[in-house]
Amino acid sequence: MLELLKKVQLFENLNVEQLQRIMSIARKQWFTAGTVLFQEKDFGAAFYILLKGSIKIYTRSTSGDEKVLSLLQSGESFGELSLLDGRPRSASAQTLEDSTLLVISGNDFHELLREQFEITRHIMAQLCRRLRDTNQHVYDLTFVDSRTRVLKNVILLANRHGSRAGNIITIKMPLNYDELAQMAGVAKQELSQVLRDLEDRHILTFSPNAYKLDLARLNG
Known part of the structure; x- marks a missing residue:
């Protein structure tokens, strides 16, 4: 388990003691392909770290049309946004193949952010990257x-x-x-x-x- 955590970008600068702290609050779960982990507008109750497999993050229009926002592979994390701002999920998440994830509850996630600045910094960087990607996507749809x-x-x-x-x-x-x-x-x-x-x-x-x-x- 420790070796898997070392490969997660979010935890790359943490020492063994810090990684063991994460292991103590995380639940390892397995999901089959096609499992919906959460849906848009759900209440955010957990933070997810993908150890193996792939995930799509997507939204649906009022007419039912699906829009894929991003595709995640092992080592990536998701689900933090609604935990940070307290608002409902902004998108849905579904496994594309059989996947293994670490799941951290909302309360434990907030405590982890208070304890570990490196994790907080990485999450901030992820959110900034996603915002830049969104801005670029809007530009592409308009001009490309x-x-x-x-x-x-x-x-x-x-x-x-x-x-x-x-x-x-x-x-x-x-x-x-x-x-x-x-x-x-x-x-x-x-x-x-x-x-x-x-x-x-x-x-x-x-x-x-x-x-x-x-x-x-x-x-x-």
Whole structure:
């Protein structure tokens, strides 16, 4: 368990004693693929740290349309916003595959923030990054064409979650076309056209559980 905690970005500067403190207040839980961990407008009762698997954070419009806001991989955390401001959840969270998480209750989370400045600093940095991402996404939807938005989101996934071997970046994530279209803010028909073009040019290749991005062809 201690070795898993050391790989979590939020805890990277903590010593063994501090990590053991976290272990004493966290519950390790397993969830099957497709489990909704919480829904938008729920009361926030816990903070989550993803040890293994993947999570999508999303919202739904009044008409039921889904919008994927972000995709999380092992080592990332979520669920802190409603614990910090006391307001309902701003989005929903669902497992994309079988996942292992650490769950910390709201009261223990607040006590941890009071005790550990490094954790507080990392959470503040995460919130700032998400705000910047939101601002960039609004800009993209306003000023950037659909092809560029699709490619930017693929590159974003590669940068955050990919593993590189030479010029090839592999993104091991069970992301379907619907979710990629939601992230890029494009219609499925537009997405299919863009992906077809990228595949024809061998920039992007798909397999059931992975995407491969060829940087040499992308920059060529």
